[in-house]
Amino acid sequence: MRVRLEDVARAASVSPKTVSRVLNDEANVSDATRQRVRAAMEAMDYRPLPSARSLAGNRSFLVAMLYDNNDNPASTYLAEIQDGVLEACDSHRYSMMMRPLRMRGDDFVRRLDALIADHHPDGVVLTPPITDYAPLLKRLRERGIPYASVSPMSRADNIGVHMDEQLASRTMVEHLLALGHRRIAHVSGISDHGASGWRLAGYREAMAAAGLAEDPALVVQGAFTFASGVAAARQLFALKQRPTAVFAANDDMASGVMWAAHEAGLRVPQDLSVGGFDDIPLASQLWPALTTIRQPSREMGRMAALQLLEVLRGRGDAQMMQMPFSLEVRDSTAPVA
Amino acid sequence: MRVRLEDVARAASVSPKTVSRVLNDEANVSDATRQRVRAAMEAMDYRPLPSARSLAGNRSFLVAMLYDNNDNPASTYLAEIQDGVLEACDSHRYSMMMRPLRMRGDDFVRRLDALIADHHPDGVVLTPPITDYAPLLKRLRERGIPYASVSPMSRADNIGVHMDEQLASRTMVEHLLALGHRRIAHVSGISDHGASGWRLAGYREAMAAAGLAEDPALVVQGAFTFASGVAAARQLFALKQRPTAVFAANDDMASGVMWAAHEAGLRVPQDLSVGGFDDIPLASQLWPALTTIRQPSREMGRMAALQLLEVLRGRGDAQMMQMPFSLEVRDSTAPVA
DNA sequence: ATGAAAGCGCTAACAT
DNA sequence: ATGTTAGCGCTTTCAT
Numbered sequence: 248m249r250v251r252l253e254d255v256a257r258a259a260s261v262s263p264k265t266v267s268r269v270l271n272d273e274a275n276v277s278d279a280t281r282q283r284v285r286a287a288m289e290a291m292d293y294r295p296l297p298s299a300r301s302l303a304g305n306r307s308f309l310v311a312m313l314y315d316n317n318d319n320p321a322s323t324y325l326a327e328i329q330d331g332v333l334e335a336c337d338s339h340r341y342s343m344m345m346r347p348l349r350m351r352g353d354d355f356v357r358r359l360d361a362l363i364a365d366h367h368p369d370g371v372v373l374t375p376p377i378t379d380y381a382p383l384l385k386r387l388r389e390r391g392i393p394y395a396s397v398s399p400m401s402r403a404d405n406i407g408v409h410m411d412e413q414l415a416s417r418t419m420v421e422h423l424l425a426l427g428h429r430r431i432a433h434v435s436g437i438s439d440h441g442a443s444g445w446r447l448a449g450y451r452e453a454m455a456a457a458g459l460a461e462d463p464a465l466v467v468q469g470a471f472t473f474a475s476g477v478a479a480a481r482q483l484f485a486l487k488q489r490p491t492a493v494f495a496a497n498d499d500m501a502s503g504v505m506w507a508a509h510e511a512g513l514r515v516p517q518d519l520s521v522g523g524f525d526d527i528p529l530a531s532q533l534w535p536a537l538t539t540i541r542q543p544s545r546e547m548g549r550m551a552a553l554q555l556l557e558v559l560r561g562r563g564d565a566q567m568m569q570m571p572f573s574l575e576v577r578d579s580t581a582p583v584a
Numbered sequence: 585m586r587v588r589l590e591d592v593a594r595a596a597s598v599s600p601k602t603v604s605r606v607l608n609d610e611a612n613v614s615d616a617t618r619q620r621v622r623a624a625m626e627a628m629d630y631r632p633l634p635s636a637r638s639l640a641g642n643r644s645f646l647v648a649m650l651y652d653n654n655d656n657p658a659s660t661y662l663a664e665i666q667d668g669v670l671e672a673c674d675s676h677r678y679s680m681m682m683r684p685l686r687m688r689g690d691d692f693v694r695r696l697d698a699l700i701a702d703h704h705p706d707g708v709v710l711t712p713p714i715t716d717y718a719p720l721l722k723r724l725r726e727r728g729i730p731y732a733s734v735s736p737m738s739r740a741d742n743i744g745v746h747m748d749e750q751l752a753s754r755t756m757v758e759h760l761l762a763l764g765h766r767r768i769a770h771v772s773g774i775s776d777h778g779a780s781g782w783r784l785a786g787y788r789e790a791m792a793a794a795g796l797a798e799d800p801a802l803v804v805q806g807a808f809t810f811a812s813g814v815a816a817a818r819q820l821f822a823l824k825q826r827p828t829a830v831f832a833a834n835d836d837m838a839s840g841v842m843w844a845a846h847e848a849g850l851r852v853p854q855d856l857s858v859g860g861f862d863d864i865p866l867a868s869q870l871w872p873a874l875t876t877i878r879q880p881s882r883e884m885g886r887m888a889a890l891q892l893l894e895v896l897r898g899r900g901d902a903q904m905m906q907m908p909f910s911l912e913v914r915d916s917t918a919p920v921a
Numbered sequence: 922a923t924g925a926a927a928g929c930g931c932t933a934a935c936a937t
Numbered sequence: 938a939t940g941t942t943a944g945c946g947c948t949t950t951c952a953t
Binding site for chain 4: 249251252253263264267270271295296298299300301302303304305
Binding site for chain 3: 261262263264265268274275276277280299301302303304305
């Protein structure tokens with residue numbers, strides 16, 4: 248039948264408690280004993296029963312990845328992060344669970360409490376935009392549940408990962424400037440995402456550095472969706488003096504801009520250069536292939552989860568890690584006509 | 585502190601076992617008692633502790649969704665299914681966990697056993713192509729772990745969901761025929777996916793019904809990826825007599841075909857009509873928007889999980905459900921020139 | 922550094 | 938229809 252901790256103890260001629268110590272990497276076990284117990288575990292292919300461990304130890308070995316399913320239905324960005332989080336959890340023998348969590352609604356705290364009561368995650372990984380939803384963070388702290396964030400607005404007092412998105416954004420705009428573009432438009436994202444602010448700031452910074460006064464008509468608010476990209480582009484194309492390049496704050500909107508360009512009979516990149524941000528698989532599948540900023544989403548999910556796991560395992564060295572970006576120049580950008 | 589089952593029992597003036605009966609919808613509780621216990625649970629906001637339930641009851645209330653992460657990195661198709669499975673599990677207070685599982689490798693059974701030993705899922709949801717991997721099914725049966733499948737090759741002795749993909753495929757080809765196309769090519773998928781066979785069969789059926797002899801050069805093997813769609817299309821375009829329409833077995837390959845068409849200077853749909861299958865979000869974001877077969881992936885995930893849950897809850901009425909498809913005519917198909 | 926005893930919060934098996 | 942008892946397989950607390 249099932250091999251229990253007690254069986255391992257017997258085989259190694261130690262008490263159950265000692266096996267438990269070895270299993271949990273606790274102190275006060277001599278090296279010799281530790282080896283012996285490890286060998287017995289190995290030999291018997293011992294697998295601790297999660298429910299017994301959880302019940303007795305009052306922890307679940309479970310990490311929940313929280314995401315807002317409001318504007319993000321089946322997004323590839325989230326899927327990649329999930330992949331990384333899962334890998335990190337696996338490597339430390341934690342389970343992972345995906346939990347959609349709508350922010351809107353006055354019963355938010357109740358729903359969060361229900362999630363915790365039902366599943367008892369030891370910690371959570373937060374993805375934008377709920378990385379910065381104050382009621383959520385407050386409640387997690389009250390409940391003593393550690394969390395790590397992917398690209399939160401505030402880096403202070405936070406662990407997880409972030410990228411210098413403002414610099415990345417500036418890099419993209421500088422690429423367009425170097426191609427001779429001057430009328431460069433920006434389609435921004437939803438304001439409660441930190442990404443929107445950083446990417447807009449990077450755009451402004453690059454434009455200002457190039458000595459270009461900001462034309463308010465060239466900055467259009469989007470919502471990170473394909474449809475919002477289409478709408479923003481139509482608005483830009485209707486301008487008496489239309490832009491020669493559009494930098495959209497993410498790839499989905501950039502694909503909307505390209506779609507609208509086709510619709511308007513504008514050739515990309517000959518009549519219009521288009522830049523995106525994220526480098527989701529879609530970027531390479533568009534025609535022409537989209538020039539964009541590569542964000543290592545999978546790796547970011549992995550690193551964020553690893554920081555969380557450091558805390559859960561009682562290590563004090565969890566940090567806010569900075570991840571590198573890269574400019575992927577493809578075929579949607581070209582010298583200004 | 586935490587409200588335990590014992591507390592509810594005291595409040596309702598019954599024994600713990602009776603509360604347990606109510607909690608698990610067991611028989612042999614009078615309606616009056618049941619009501620009283622339910623009211624007490626509600627009033628005290630009682631949440632059973634999963635680990636205690638699992639340990640004592642020897643079940644985990646956990647459903648694992650197994651997928652092959654070999655050729656499917658971060659696919660939107662899987663993300664949608666996941667979404668549906670999650671909703672179904674939530675509705676029955678089960679947890680869900682995603683588990684990538686490579687089929688290749690001789691240690692497959694060992695890895696599956698480890699998965700089971702580590703997480704103890706009560707049941708699993710299988711996605712293509714592992715729905716038909718014999719060693720997997722064999723082991724699950726040996727271990728007595730129920731499973732439900734999404735679009736398995738064999739419907740016999742299986743529960744889950746399927747679609748009449750052959751008819752759907754035939755419908756697409758008939759759409760192209762109705763537009764006057766005669767040289768219609770097909771880019772098929774990987775052979776170990778049932779989908780490849782059904783979609784090819786539907787293509788052949790429609791062509792034969794139209795009295796068209798099959799031209800072997802018009803059927804090219806792909807691999808369900810964008811890159812394979814590009815490669816297949818290049819091969820088709822190199823034909824002395826190239827096709828006027830291409831039906832790819834999924835949207836990713838169809839997008840590859842469109843990409844290659846652009847590359848070759850062929851206009852879609854004027855010079856070439858292109859059809860896909862699945863209706864992933866990408867389909868609507870391409871230019872021109874892709875005509876495709878809509879597969880209700882999210883709903884399919886939900887229904888498959890619901891069938892599994894019927895079994896887990898001891899109901900005998902789990903089935904292989906058939907889901908409807910629809911032809912989404914968009915802008916990538918047009919009358920033959 | 923190691924062990925013995927007492928639970929964690931539920932459910933199974935057996936009463937009644 | 939309801940209750941009693943004895944665990945499930947671990948970790949805790951407290952000894953030694």
